[in-house]
Each structure stands twice: as structure tokens, then as C-alpha cells.
Amino acid sequence: MNDDIQTVLYSEATIQAACERLGKQLTQVYRGKNPLVICVLKGAVPFMADLIKQMDIYMDIDFIDVSSYHGGTQSTGAIELVKDVDQDVSGREILLVDDIVDTGRTLAYLKDLFQDRGASSVRVCMLMDKPEARQMAEMQADYVGFNVPNEFLVGYGLDYQGKYRNLPYVGILKPEIYQG
Ligand SMILES: O=P(O)(O)OC[C@H]1O[C@H](OP(=O)(O)OP(=O)(O)O)[C@H](O)[C@@H]1O
Numbered sequence: 749m750n751d752d753i754q755t756v757l758y759s760e761a762t763i764q765a766a767c768e769r770l771g772k773q774l775t776q777v778y779r780g781k782n783p784l785v786i787c788v789l790k791g792a793v794p795f796m797a798d799l800i801k802q803m804d805i806y807m808d809i810d811f812i813d814v815s816s817y818h819g820g821t822q823s824t825g826a827i828e829l830v831k832d833v834d835q836d837v838s839g840r841e842i843l844l845v846d847d848i849v850d851t852g853r854t855l856a857y858l859k860d861l862f863q864d865r866g867a868s869s870v871r872v873c874m875l876m877d878k879p880e881a882r883q884m885a886e887m888q889a890d891y892v893g894f895n896v897p898n899e900f901l902v903g904y905g906l907d908y909q910g911k912y913r914n915l916p917y918v919g920i921l922k923p924e925i926y927q928g
């Protein structure tokens with residue numbers, strides 16, 4: 749699997765340092781607030797696991813699964829709710845945790861969903877922000893690990909056709925992998 753990678757953009761150590769920095773920041777923001785921290789499946793699993801270990805606060809966690817890429821490199825535009833959260837979000841301070849904001853469509857869908865359900869706040873923590881790909885200009889994350897180039901990335905949760913999520917770093921695939 750590692751042989752399929754052309755370039756490593758963010759090493760394991762660089763990602764862990766970002767988790768530590770974000771975790772400290774979020775500890776200050778949420779101390780005493782008992783937030784509901786929601787992991788956006790599946791891509792955010794490695795980031796969620798590392799981030800929450802760096803947050804020294806009481807919290808609840810939950811999981812939601814929405815999908816728009818269906819395995820390929822282009823957003824299909826239509827967001828599908830595959831699995832909802834288990835908990836009532838009304839009156840809760842929500843922190844959405846995801847691996848990447850790209851076009852912004854997933855984030856727009858999720859913010860609307862939780863605001864409509866009466867959350868008292870909805871903030872967003874993304875490991876990566878790809879600003880050049882944004883189709884919804886107003887969609888910004890509140891806390892971001894890295895601004896990334898406008899390339900299709902894999903690793904640390906990000907997949908191509910369901911694979912590469914388990915790489916401990918983020919990189920770019922060799923072109924021949926896309927060409928089959
Ligand atoms: O800003 P956008 O263009 O909407 O893209 C961002 C979303 O795309 C990816 O999820 P995907 O829909 O591929 O599901 P996955 O996490 O299960 O891979 C990623 O994890 C984000 O949730």
C-alpha cells in the first residue's frame with residue numbers, strides 16, 4: 749500500500765502535533781461545557797481518535813455517517829445520510845469533527861441539520877481545509893489543522909475507492925493508481 753504513494757504531504761509526527769495543538773485549544777473552549785463531539789464517518793475516525801485524547805474535558809461522543817464521494821475523486825453533490833447520531837442534540841454544544849472540508853457541501857448539510865435540531869452551538873474542527881476547492885464560500889471550519897493544496901489526498905482517514913484510510917500520514921497517490 750505504501751508503494752502506491754507518490755508524495756507524503758503530512759507525516760505522522762506533523763499530524764500528531766496538529767492534534768495536540770487543536771486539542772489544547774478545544775480544551776480551553778469547551779471546559780465546563782460538556783460538549784457532544786460528533787465524528788463524521790468514515791474519514792474522521794483516525795482524527796477523532798487522536799484529537800479527543802488531547803482534550804482534557806468531560807464530553808459525550810457520537811457518530812454520523814454521510815457520504816457524497818461514493819469511492820471516487822469527485823463529490824457527487826448529493827449528500828446521503830447513511831447513519832444518524834444516537835443522541836438528542838437540542839440544547840447541546842456540538843463540535844463536528846471531520847478530516848477535510850473540500851467543496852463545503854458536507855459541512856453545509858451537517859451544520860443545517862444540527863442547527864435545525866436546536867443545538868445551542870455548532871462548531872467545526874477539521875484536520876484539513878482545501879480552500880481552493882470550495883463551492884460554498886461561507887462554509888468555514890472554526891478550527892483547522894492544515895490548509896492543503898487542491899489535490900486529491902489519501903491517508904489518515906481519506907480514501908480512494910475505500911482504501912488507504914489506514915495510512916498514518918496524508919499523501920498523494922501515484923497517477924497510475926487512478927488510471928488503473
Ligand atoms: O467538502 P466536501 O466536498 O463535502 O468533502 C468533504 C467530505 O468528503 C469526505 O467524506 P465522504 O463523503 O467521501 O465519506 P467518507 O468519510 O466515508 O469517505 C470527507 O470525509 C468529508 O466528510
Ligand code: HPA
Pocket residue numbers: 817848850899900901902906907908
Ligand atoms: O482529497 C480528498 N481525498 C479523499 N476524500 C476526499 N473527500 C473530500 N476531499 C477528499
